[in-house]
Structures are given as C-alpha cells and as structure tokens.
C-alpha cells in the first residue's frame with residue numbers, strides 16, 4: 533500500500549495562538565508538530581491572581597499533551613527554538629533539527645523594561661508561572677517582615693506596594709493587591725495597623741487604560757480610588773534599587789515592592805531571525821500573516837506586527853492571537869488547495885478588565901458597563917476560557933470561597 537507523506541506544519545509556541553492553530557488544523561491533511569518551551573499552556577490573563585495568592589499555578593496552566601490526546605495528526609515536543617533557517621526550512625531546538633513545509637511562529641511576547649536594567653533586576657513582573665510565584669512569595673514576605681519591624685519608615689516602605697503601568701494588567705493587579713491588604717492580611721495580622729499599607733499605581737501618561745473609552749477610564753479611576761489605590765498619573769520612574777524608586781522629576785518613593793506591568797515586546801527569538809521588525813521587536817508580516825519573502829512562514833499573536841484599518845498596530849491580546857491563528861490555519865489549507873489566500877481582519881470583541889471584588893469595566897457590543905454587571909461578565913468569561921473541566925470547577929469554587937469569606941487561599945511562602 534502506498535502511503536502519501538503529508539505536508540509537515542511546525543507550530544512554535546503553545547500559547548493562545550499556537551493552540552488555536554493546531555486545533556483548527558485537526559482535520560486538515562497535514563502532520564503537525566507543536567513545539568513549546570514549557571510542557572503546558574499558560575492562561576496569562578489570570579497570572580496576577582497567582583501573584584496575589586488567589587490561585588495556584590496548576591489552576592491556570594494545562595499540560596499540552598493532555599489537550600491534544602485525541603488529535604491524531606499532532607505530535608508535541610517540549611523544547612526551545614534557538615534558530616531558524618528560512619531558506620533550508622528547518623529550525624533548531626534542543627540541539628536537534630526539525631524540518632518543516634509550513635512554519636507558524638506563535639512565540640508570544642516578554643516583558644519590556646525599556647532598558648531600565650535596575651527595574652528588571654530589582655522589580656517583579658507577571659509573565660510566567662515562575663515570575664508570578666516569586667511575586668507572591670515576596671509580597672507575603674513583606675507582611676511577615678513588617679510585622680516585626682519597629683522602625684516606622686522601614687515598615688512603611690515594606691508595606692508600600694507599587695504597580696507600574698496603568699493598562700489592564702496594572703489596574704487588575706493594583707485592585708487585587710489593595711483587596712488582599714484590606715480583606716485578608718488585616719485578618720492575618722490583627723496586631724499590625726494595616727492602614728499603613730499603600731498600593732500605588734504609577735502611569736507615565738495622563739490616563740489609565742488608554743485603549744478604553746473615556747467613560748470607562750473614569751470608572752476605572754473611581755473604582756480604584758474606592759479601593760484605596762493611589763494613582764499617580766504623568767509619573768515616570770528612572771531607577772529602582774529594591775528599596776527606593778527614583779522618579780523623573782527628582783522625587784522618590786520608598787518601597788520594597790515594585791511590580792512592572794508597563795510594557796510588553798515580542799519574544800527574544802524574534803530578534804535573531806534577521807527579519808523586518810516594528811516597535812517592540814514584533815515581526816512585520818503581510819496582510820495574510822505570511823513573512824515577506826517566505827510564504828511558507830506565518831507569524832501570529834504578540835510576535836506579529838499587524839495594523840488595523842486605521843493604521844494602528846493591533847494590541848497584544850489573546851483575542852488577536854486566536855483570531856490570527858484561525859486565519860493562518862485557513863490560509864495554510866488554502867495553499868494546500870491552490871486557492872487565493874485571505875487577508876486578516878481583526879474583529880474587536882470588546883474590552884474587559886476587573887478591578888477586584890464586584891468591580892470591573894467592560895466595553896461589549898458598543899456598550900460600556902462598569903461595576904457589578906461588568907464583574908459578572910468577567911467572571912463568566914474567564915471561567916469559560918480556562919482549559920479543562922477540573923480547572924474551571926476548582927477556580928469557580930475558589931472564587932466563590934474568596935467572595936463569601938473574604939479569603940485568599942494560597943498564602944504560602946515557598947522556597948524558590
């Protein structure tokens with residue numbers, strides 16, 4: 533019997549874009565290899581909940597091999613791609629070489645510190661499970677240290693938590709941190725005066741949530757202030773030594789905690805490909821998501837630079853990555869059938885961010901919501917988007933418990 537060799541599609545990255553591409557190609561006449569640095573898919577939008585001791589990492593991460601157990605045309609490999617030869621059509625990973633007929637690069641992004649090396653070294657970030665758990669350990673340690681500190685200035689700095697970046701991640705983190713202090717730590721440390729605890733949100737521009745409409749920006753400010761988050765707009769920091777933040781205007785803030793959420797750029801591998809890049813290192817692609825000069829290579833998600841109809845770069849969002857994944861999977865199948873490829877158009881499903889208990893802002897179907905209704909939409913959507921029935925159920929129970937008992941479950945300081 534003659535067996536025909538199927539075209540080999542290599543997908544690098546098992547994030548939102550990579551997973552969706554692989555799933556969309558499940559019935560296509562191709563053999564797929566999915567390669568990812570970790571053996572799990574990470575639901576990054578809930579990383580901040582790991583950092584504030586609300587969820588454990590396994591509730592927001594899911595093993596890739598389990599996701600694809602039933603997909604017969606897919607093989608998973610855990611590994612890191614270190615170089616790509618676009619002419620010879622192979623990648624190098626873990627010392628071995630993998631050839632491809634079609635390559636989908638969905639390598640995502642990483643934190644952008646804009647060259648502020650001291651902030652990178654002494655601050656915290658939310659990009660991986662490791663960074664979120666080390667943030668959690670640090671936060672919890674600050675309360676322990678403050679509880680035995682007798683110098684009031686040092687205690688104040690230990691209890692000053694600075695979040696940099698007024699985008700959705702910064703806003704969500706600041707709101708959740710403020711609630712951790714008010715609802716949870718105040719009960720764990722009854723002997724400490726936690727009115728000394730401060731959460732500061734620093735934003736370099738004149739607005740939080742710049743991508744959101746004016747009414748939701750205002751609602752966000754109001755909701756944050758209601759949770760005692762101090763918002764410092766038009767404030768830029770220049771240095772951080774782990775204890776003191778130096779501001780561009782010469783001022784300073786003493787704080788043992790700085791969480792940087794002010795920038796994202798494309799993953800480091802994109803700098804080593806020798807391909808045209810735009811701001812943040814994102815790879816410039818054709819409207820079909822193909823790499824110019826290399827029609828067999830697609831770049832999607834945070835790693836890709838694509839403009840919308842108004843010439844604005846598409847945001848680095850899971851929804852963009854998933855829609856591009858669908859388009860790339862369709863275009864690969866069109867190539868196989870000899871059809872004309874379709875350009876990618878992003879359909880904006882709306883915006884959504886939570887600011888803690890009962891509080892969120894949302895823009896859906898052209899309507900703005902804030903407060904409890906937006907928060908309910910946020911809860912339902914995030915439960916729905918998590919992978920795995922067990923994860924959904926456990927997260928739902930966790931959130932319900934936190935909601936009714938004002939408690940965060942995961943207050944363990946673990947060794948790193």
Ligand SMILES: Cc1cc2nc3c(=O)[nH]c(=O)nc-3n(C[C@H](O)[C@H](O)[C@H](O)COP(=O)(O)OP(=O)(O)OC[C@H]3O[C@@H](n4cnc5c(N)ncnc54)[C@H](O)[C@@H]3O)c2cc1C
Pocket residue numbers: 544545546547548549550567568569570574576577578579580611612613614638639640641658659700701799800801832833834835848849850851852853884
């Ligand atoms: C804290 C946080 C909160 C967020 N909140 C939201 C939100 O509320 N809503 C929203 O829409 N978006 C949100 N985002 C953005 C969203 O997570 C990203 O836009 C989305 O993950 C991009 O998908 P992707 O497939 O491009 O990359 P990713 O999901 O980042 O996946 C990339 C994968 O590639 C792997 N990889 C990278 N380099 C290599 C290599 N060289 N070799 C092998 N594997 C590699 C990575 O390990 C990773 O698994 C948030 C992001 C963060 C960090």
